Amino acid sequence: MENRTLLLQCAKELFYEKGYDAVGVQEIVEKAGLTKPTLYYYFGSKIGVLRTLLETKFEELRVCVRKALDSEGDIRAHLYHLAEAYCCCFERDREFYMLLMALFYSARENEAYKTVRPYVTEFYEMVVQGFENASRELGNMNGRQRQFAVGFIGTVNHYLLFHCELDPNHEEEISGEQIASLVNQFMYGIFS
Amino acid sequence: MENRTLLLQCAKELFYEKGYDAVGVQEIVEKAGLTKPTLYYYFGSKIGVLRTLLETKFEELRVCVRKALDSEGDIRAHLYHLAEAYCCCFERDREFYMLLMALFYSARENEAYKTVRPYVTEFYEMVVQGFENASRELGNMNGRQRQFAVGFIGTVNHYLLFHCELDPNHEEEISGEQIASLVNQFMYGIFS
């Protein structure tokens, strides 16, 4: 693997394990078996590494979610595809997804949060759009599209976090039934 | 205010704004108008400050949630009281609640996460217990108590995060109707 990619991967793993601020540049290059000037040659700064990581990896998530939003079917199918898109990205690179979540919830004045913010906003707006698209089926949502989106993302993210807790070694894939159950609970509540 | 309390408050504000790892001990004592040995006299270490902060402030949340769990009424009333308990703690000290959330989602190998973990687990178990208590009303949940708890916490937390985004200056309180709407959506889904 070329050193640029190697550095990105090592940084991703360390950021995921310890958090952006707790990881030093020295630590990243040591893990990659390189030295600091190489990292600064490719990325210019520590935050540049995170920026590049987000630019590179977020595209996968974007494509997945876009495809889910363009899918055919009723609202239930839409939500299923959306949840499936998350889970797919989560399965494909669990460390990156978890890193994204940790950054999403991190302190607002933190440099890393400011870097990740536009991506999170974009992601969030895509989900809101999903509910907007379903308006003819759901009827008048009374401007509750945002609340639905917030609730849906919150439910799915928490579920993935919980899944990680139970399966720390990433041995078990999330099944279609589990996704369906999640969507069902979100749509019809706890008595369903 | 005595210096011990002053230090805790300054630390809380800085941790909330910038994140635990991004804040230096020097920064905390400067904000309090004191010097480092004072902080080390009271708390022994930087992580000791966070530990003390959690011990002190989490008790409020614990009391609130316990009271909600002991309340009378059906499952709906229970969930309402539970959500109300969160919101109450959130309103009382938004910075602490947001700090708690940020730590909850932070990297697993991070020292700050390890410190907060038992508190989050305790909190989480309390909510699971809430659903267990409702089992006679909800019927056989097929072991879905945990899934419900995960979903409920996720929904409420995301809602609070979202509320913070819209009202960064903490001018608007969360109304009972908003809480009811949230609980309703969780219980009966999006068609309710």
Next chain:
DNA sequence: CGTTTATTATACCGTTCGGTATATAAACTG
């Protein structure tokens, strides 16, 4: 009053922080 105890500051410790000036080696390019 003298002595102890609690609290705070001055000044410092070694280490690590993010970042860089400079050199070098290899790979292209004319």
Next chain:
DNA sequence: CAGTTTATATACCGAACGGTATAATAAACG
């Protein structure tokens, strides 16, 4: 081949890091 560009390492920078030895101050106590 000479010259340029790409990619890497050695060795260093000042600043900030978490933490502490020591001393001064102030209050409490006998």
